[in-house]
Amino acid sequence: MSVEPIATPPGPWCPDPIRQQRADYTLEDLLNLPDDAPRVELVDGVVQVTPSPTLGHQDISFLLRLWLHTHAPRDLRAAQDVGVELTVNTSRRPDVLLCRAEVPSDRSLVRPDDVVLAVEIVSPGTRRVDRFAKPGEYAAAGIPFYWRIEQDPVHLYAYRRGERLGPPRRAESGSLTSSRP
Incomplete structure (x- = not known):
């Protein structure tokens, strides 16, 4: 042996x-x-490396994706955790996004001109980036809408890209409520 x-x-x-x-x-x-x-x-x-989301974060992400899937126009598709090419050496992975429906299903990285809405759900480890860096990065890449969802309590901040280059203007905000059976 x-x-x-x-x-x-x-x-x-x-x-x-x-x-x-x-x-x-x-x-x-x-x-x-x-x-x-x-x-x-x-x-x-x-x-x-991005941290794993919490169960609460995942609940919000899933419910928002489901809502967008149900209510978005047919020429758009809702997706979760798909990369977006912002520049040749920068990509982000919004928690939820709306992109054009014709984007092939085998893509794990989409172009910014295919994205209509990028959504980030703020977690303790991503506060600064989600609140300050990502709105400007998405706007500079030409993505017209950015939503930031704060947790505990859940609150939505919606931004629309303006005509000038730079951070998007805050369009409106509102509270989200959820009812469970």
């Missing part, structure tokens, strides 16, 4: 530290990530 070492599989995927430091990841790299890669966004060439 012989003893041979058991091959240990490599650890889970993580970004190359040298490429992270150089900030030279591109959208092409995102499309070629291995199957075991975590949920990520690409920001100015740096891969950022």
Whole structure:
């Protein structure tokens, strides 16, 4: 009987530290990530792992997607957790989005001109980015509408892209209420 070492599989995927430091990841790299890669966004060439959402966050996301699916015009489709190409080295993954219905179903990354609405549900770890960075990024990419949903209590802030480049103007806000049977 012989003893041979058991091959240990490599650890889970993580970004190359040298490429992270150089900030030279591109959208092409995102499309070629291995199957075991975590949920990520690409920001100015740096891969950022996004935290797993909470159950409450997922409840809001699901109910909003269902509502949009039911009420949006037929030429639009509601989706969850799909990447949006903002620039050659930046992509974001809105929690919910409305995109043009003709976008092929096999896409995991869509162009900003296919997106009508991007929605972010604010979590403790994403407050600053969801409130300050993402509205301007989505507007600069040409996405006409951005909704930010705050939790506890649930509150919706709706923004519309203005004629000038820069952060979108706050259009209106309102409280969301939910009734459960």
